[in-house]
Amino acid sequence: LPRQTKRAKPAREFVLDELGRAGDAGALAHYADPAYYSETYAARREDVAYYVRLARLSGGPVLEYGVGNGRVALAVARAGVHVVGVDLSEPMLASLKSALAREPDAVRRRVRAVHGDMRRVRLRRRFPLVIAPFNVVLHLYARQDVEQFLARVRAHLAPRGRFVFDFSLPQPEELCRDPARSYGAPRIRHPTTSELVRYAERFEYDPLRQVLLVRMDFKPEDGGTPWSVPLTHRQFFPREVEALLHYAGFGDMVWTRDFSERPADEHADSIVVSCRARGSGRGARQR
Numbered sequence: 001l002p003r004q005t006k007r008a009k010p011a012r013e014f015v016l017d018e019l020g021r022a023g024d025a026g027a028l029a030h031y032a033d034p035a036y037y038s039e040t041y042a043a044r045r046e047d048v049a050y051y052v053r054l055a056r057l058s059g060g061p062v063l064e065y066g067v068g069n070g071r072v073a074l075a076v077a078r079a080g081v082h083v084v085g086v087d088l089s090e091p092m093l094a095s096l097k098s099a100l101a102r103e104p105d106a107v108r109r110r111v112r113a114v115h116g117d118m119r120r121v122r123l124r125r126r127f128p129l130v131i132a133p134f135n136v137v138l139h140l141y142a143r144q145d146v147e148q149f150l151a152r153v154r155a156h157l158a159p160r161g162r163f164v165f166d167f168s169l170p171q172p173e174e175l176c177r178d179p180a181r182s183y184g185a186p187r188i189r190h191p192t193t194s195e196l197v198r199y200a201e202r203f204e205y206d207p208l209r210q211v212l213l214v215r216m217d218f219k220p221e222d223g224g225t226p227w228s229v230p231l232t233h234r235q236f237f238p239r240e241v242e243a244l245l246h247y248a249g250f251g252d253m254v255w256t257r258d259f260s261e262r263p264a265d266e267h268a269d270s271i272v273v274s275c276r277a278r279g280s281g282r283g284a285r286q287r
């Protein structure tokens with residue numbers, strides 16, 4: 001295929017450290033406003049039903065990496081399954097805590113939230129099901145991040161336990177967008193401030209590090225100060241994910257699409273991967 005003709009120069013503030021990490025801002029800013037997050041993704045329900053089904057089948061307890069404000073974990077707990085959720089965002093965990101306070105005692109007792117980094121947290125227990133729903137793995141920017149995370153997943157999986165996560169496929173049209181151009185700009189009522197704002201997105205892709213920076217721009221209609229929220233997502237191509245899992249000791253991989261039992265194909269928005277640690281049968285040595 002012919003190469004894209006002219007790639008616009010990356011904007012200066014897109015800084016990556018030597019490991020290719022986009023820095024905390026792009027991993028955390030989008031989660032600093034949990035009310036906005038909840039409103040934005042309120043219609044996303046298929047994945048919740050899917051993970052609840054898995055949790056029920058596993059019998060629990062479930063370890064959820066990137067639990068956020070409990071979009072999935074609360075539904076799992078309401079279905080009678082215990083969840084331990086790990087997240088790096090304090091605002092998201094505070095929002096989860098408030099949501100739990102409104103739940104019946106039985107549900108509240110089934111959720112434990114742990115503040116920490118999914119690459120490092122050690123819980124010293126094992127789970128029959130470990131999940132990372134809704135693009136959590138796209139916050140692993142460099143190979144070292146992925147390796148550290150997968151080592152933690154392995155250490156927390158019970159024998160024969162499954163690790164299930166989903167990720168959005170890279171969208172070629174987003175990767176070659178002009179970073180100087182804004183896309184969209186519908187008028188929305190901001191769920192936190194209630195003000196009318198114009199919402200637009202800008203996309204900037206670093207093709208060497210495979211990191212996409214999405215800038216979400218909010219411009220108040222009343223002339224107030226505009227603001228911008230960065231979100232950085234690592235772009236994983238499927239065969240790359242397969243290799244990373246394989247070399248981290250995972251196997252028995254099942255690839256499906258869009259929270260259905262249909263095999264993954266090129267039309268999928270989200271790929272769901274279910275896998276096991278290799279050699280993790282009942283007789284396997286505990287790590």
Ligand SMILES: C[S@@+](CC[C@H](N)C(=O)[O-])C[C@H]1O[C@@H](n2cnc3c(N)ncnc32)[C@H](O)[C@@H]1O
Binds near residue numbers: 088
């Ligand atoms: C798209 S949200 C998904 C939240 C929840 N699983 C859901 O489905 O609504 C991604 C979550 O990953 C968390 N996260 C990002 N980097 C992380 C890290 N290094 N360790 C733990 N959590 C992280 C964010 O704070 C955010 O809550």
